[in-house]
Amino acid sequence: MTLRVQILKEKYSQSLGLPFKELLPETAIKQVISELKIKYKKRLFDPLITLWAFLSQVLDTDKTCHNAVSKIIAHLAQEEVEVPSTDTSAYCQARARLPEELLEKLFNFSAQSLEEKVTTEYLWCGRNIKVIDGSTVSMPDTVENQKEYPQPSTQKPGCGFPIAKIGVIFSLLTGAAVALCIDILNTHDIKLARKMYSFLKPNDVLLGDRAFCAYADMFNIKKLDCDAVFRKHQSRTTTMRKGKIIGDCDKLVTWYKPKSCPKGLSKDEFDALPSSITVREIYYYIVIPGFRTQQVSLITTLLDKATYSTLEIVGLYGKRWDVELDLRHIKTTLGMDILRCKTPSMERIEIHVYLLAYNLLRSLMWSAGTTYNTPPNRLSLQGTRHHLLNFIPKLETADSKRRIRLYRSLLKIIVHKVVPDRPARSEPRVTKRRPKAYPRLTKPRQELRKQLQTA
Incomplete structure (x- = not known):
């Protein structure tokens, strides 16, 4: 268990930890955990691994827990250690153990x-x-x-x-x-x-x-x-x-x-x-x-x-x-418009994780803009996310010197395409693509199922 946890910590610190080292360093996370006196057992999904996996999950376009667990399995399979079960219950329970205050x-x-x-x-x-x-x-x-x-x-x-x-x-x-x-x-x-x-x-x-x-x-x-x-x-x-x-x-x-x-x-x-x-x-x-x-x-x-x-x-x-x-x-680019968790406390945790991930992307845009003399607010947040997700697998496998070069290349690529400033731009408030011609749900699904069965 200790070896698998150490492998995952290294993977996440090399991928997510490097771009966000100034805004959310591992030491800061551990300090908050210590301040809140959070006690946890020695298990695969400790608070640090769970948090990094959660951040990776909301940054990805596929936000399912199955995809998050699959990434963890892939990290461990590469190192030839015992891989965890593909069942998502352990990861979901670990997310639920994260305190809202954290x-x-x-x-x-x-x-x-x-x-x-x-x-x-x-x-x-x-x-x-x-x-x-x-x-x-x-x-x-x-x-x-x-x-x-x-x-x-x-x-x-x-x-x-x-x-x-x-x-x-x-x-x-x-x-x-x-x-x-x-x-x-x-x-x-x-x-x-x-x-x-x-x-x-x-x-x-x-x-x-x-x-x-x-x-x-x-x-x-x-x-x-x-x-x-x-x-x-x-x-x-x-x-x-x-x-x-x-x-x-x-x-x-x-x-x-x-x-x-x-x-x-x-x-x-x-x-x-x-x-x-x-x-x-x-x-x-x-x-x-x-x-x-x-x-x-x-x-x-x-x-x-x-x-x-x-x-x-x-x-x-x-x-x-x-x-x-x-x-x-x-709400739209990162996908927070429709949340996925089943309980109110987890919904609040999910919202905070989305905003945390959003701030981490903004910090990456700020670093890229100030490094290459480009207004940070004119950079594309969607483009920044795409570049980050594509660089993460390379950052995970690179040695320390090559990892720094990759990070600098990431910052340089982020500023390649600046969002044009279009003042006074106006567009008609209409949609061209027609929705499917299904009627709205006007009764609970259980009642509609009974009607289909008796029809």
Whole structure:
């Protein structure tokens, strides 16, 4: 058993461990395991092997546990030692033994490690920009999942899938996910956001859409020594007649504390709010053909027009769309849109592993971009994953000197194809490929099977 574990550790450290050595070194994983006082028996799937196998699984296009176990068997068969069973139960049980807190800490560690690589030359007006947004993920229709993450109330029982709401904060500079919150479907985005404000660091600027633009949030973000740039909520009327004009379509306005406590705040939190705050409102038009939005009103706590000009802030908000692309990378490119695990705790672990794998790819893109003077955010995440998966078998079998050369070649190849910058690109929101003409499921499958049997 000890020999097989050592072989697998060497294989994973040579393949996944080398590209991600700075962001997720083996010593950091062992340190977190020690801090959490995780005790485990001497078995093939210890926490380190299980974690690396899990990461390899979500990075692969074939995400089945059978494929993950098959890789482990292939690693061991090459060294002519006893191979484990092809049954996936041992690996699945090992994944279930991974504590949620372990994955949370490793995810936070990866985000912090990548953020520390950012130098002042990449900052916006000397500030680090974070972007926030919410999304949903679907999961298998099991009793446990339905109980904790119920399906939409508009769907009949047995005809839908459990859905979880996730809130994520991304770094605009590195593209990495720096904070995560998971809740039920009908949770408002702003409730998720308030659980993630603690991940903001002083001097950060938080960028978001109109869902996050609330009186209490503008105050609380400023209280953290951070600033916010949000689109104005539709419930607030837009007029240029009130406020202090400081530029074309740019003014300082006073917001007053709501008369009654909003639903998302406790009475103590509401009482702690000041009677008024001063914010900056920027109003502009979008005249690009194909854009649904034609009028935009921004609210920000960046009040100094000399340091943060109107055009700088308008241009910054134009980059908010990057968060949509980051979520698409995680859900579509990596495949997190539909989760595979059967229990709520494993779903949360799976989400954290996906975000950890995503951050590891972002770190590889950052290393490649900064090494070869290419903007890291202009590199292809899908291309990076393809190159990594194709280089992994070569990295596993190479000696130490050749492995370093292969790693440098990997970084060089990643920057070969830069994603073109296509501002103001617009496409019709239609699909060409027709779906199959099957009707929707309107009854539980058991009832439909009985109808087929009695027909």
